[in-house]
Amino acid sequence: MDRVSSLPNELLCHILSFLTTKEAALTSLLSKRWRNLLAFVPYLYIDDSVFLHPEEVRVDGWISNVLARGVLDLDLLIILDSEGDDHYLLPPKCFQSSTLVSLKLDGGIDIGWVAGSIFLPMLKTLTINSARIDNFEILLHALPALEELSLFDVISNDQGVNISSASLKTLTIYDIYCSSTLSFDTPSLIYFKYTGFVAKDYPVVNMKNLFDARIILLLHIQRAREPDEYHWFDQDVALRYSNVWKLFLGLQNVTNLYLSPGTLEVLSRCCESMPVFKNLKSLAIKSNKERGWQAMPVLLRNCPHLETLVIKGLLHHVTDKCGDACDCISREDKGRSLTSCPVKMLEIRGFRGTMKEMTMIKHFLVYFPCLKEMNIYVEENDPTELRVPEVSKCIMQMMEEYNKLSSCNVELL
Structure with missing residues (x-):
């Protein structure tokens, strides 16, 4: 007896999921045992380059057909021809479903142009990778049940990005390409991870129920420390860093906070505006030899109820502004910020x-x-x-x- 064919259906379908859909379909010719297994394979992998007439393939129709059958979870990756358009334009009908709960879009899809036609009332999880979105407000308004949003390498316009959702609980951002402002009106948010360059401004940051936040800001080291006041680019960078306090003002209710080395460096530019983190119980910072600790004294003094401090790497860039949080430079008032910290x-x-x-x-x-x-x-x-x-x-x-x-x-x- 064929040992492979004797395996349970769940395991066989898992094996088939590693093949292209065309290859998996050919197994239906092996025997009656394999005839209907393709219908239960969790993934469809379709390479139109191997089709006899690839120009006749209709991806939009396939997606619409899947949605019409009441699918709950859709993970869609469209790999574009490098010589073709930058973003694939899916029609509005590909974003209309009364059953879809989880949606992942990857591969350069343009969502903005159909934002006003989206109908996904049950969607709870949305992951977008390498896409273009010009209408965040319209998009999120069409997702009333959304709880988890992940954005990776998303391109937006220069009018500013406003992530507004009353239901959102988890938000992960990795590089939103926006040269303007970034706002967050997310009163139910519990977890927030933000990785990317500093926005020009943060007009609205509403995260009053935030529990856990991880802030990883990217920056040019020298311009963060010594911006050239006569260079327009450095002036713009300095202005961005000076507005970071608005982001942290919106995070002031957080319980657990993680800061990257670059974030500590940026915070040194707005120490005078540092908010008080009255609910913060656990603070974790990562340090390295290229980044300074200029913000540490103020940060520790502004955490009146801090219980746990985690430091990943004690070595840091030594400056005359390291403050009294470390023992790098002899100071008469060394340790002052530590003596007021209840950790x-x-x-x-x-x-x-x-x-x-x-x-x-x-x-x-x-x-x-x-x-x-x-x-x-x-x-x-x-x-x-x-x-x-x-x-x-x-x-x-x-x-x-x-x-x-x-x-x-x-x-x-």
């Missing part, structure tokens, strides 16, 4: 076993008044000083000494 748990990741890191750890132990526990995780992906036996022994001795001198429990993990 109880400090987690340090990417520890490499350098003396500079040990000095920073001692600084935290001395000036964090409420610190009860410090967990230090050794860097696992790259070589560290701890691989040298003498260094490892010295570090362990210092850790033991820190535990004796402080009421905080210090563990190297």
Whole structure:
């Protein structure tokens, strides 16, 4: 007996999903056992270049037919000919369904031109990758049940982007190409991840129920630190950075917050306007040697109820504005921002076993008044000083000494 044919239908259909639809269809000729399996394959992969008359293929008709049959989940990838148009124009009927719950569009589809004709009242999850959308407000207005929205490499016009939805709970953004403003009117939002360059302005940021946020801002390092006041481009960049506080003002109710190295650098441009994060319990920052900590003192002072601080990498770019949060530069008032911070748990990741890191750890132990526990995780992906036996022994001795001198429990993990 054929061992493959004896497998259950679910497993056979999973195997067929790795083939093109044409190849999967040919298996129906093998035997009666295979005749109807194609109808249960979860994916259709159609390459019109292998068709006898590819110019007669009607992708729009296939999609409309699927929607008419009451499909719940549609994952659509259209790969365009590199010599053809930049964006594929799907007709309005491809965006009309009373049953569709999840929709993923990938491959350069133009959605903006049909925004006013969309009818997807049950849609809860929408993922858009490499598409063009010029009418966000009209699009989201047609999706009253939408709860999760993911946007990757989306191009919009220069009139500004307004993401407005009363039902949206999860929003993920990776690079929206918009040279103008970016607004968020999402009062029910719980999770927000934003990766991209700074917008010109953030006129509206309504996220009053936000619980978890991850902000990863991209920037040109030198222009962030020393913009040329006589260069129009640098003036524009400086203006953008000075408006970032409006974005964070809308995030001030967040409970858990993650900031990338670039975000910390951008925040240094608007420290005077830093909002108070009155609900923030957990703050995680990532640091590297190219980015500074200029914003850290103000940030820590503006988190009156912070309990957990996670630092991924202690090394950072040292400037005369590092402030008192670190021990890089001798200051009379060093540690002042730490003494007002109520953090109880400090987690340090990417520890490499350098003396500079040990000095920073001692600084935290001395000036964090409420610190009860410090967990230090050794860097696992790259070589560290701890691989040298003498260094490892010295570090362990210092850790033991820190535990004796402080009421905080210090563990190297």
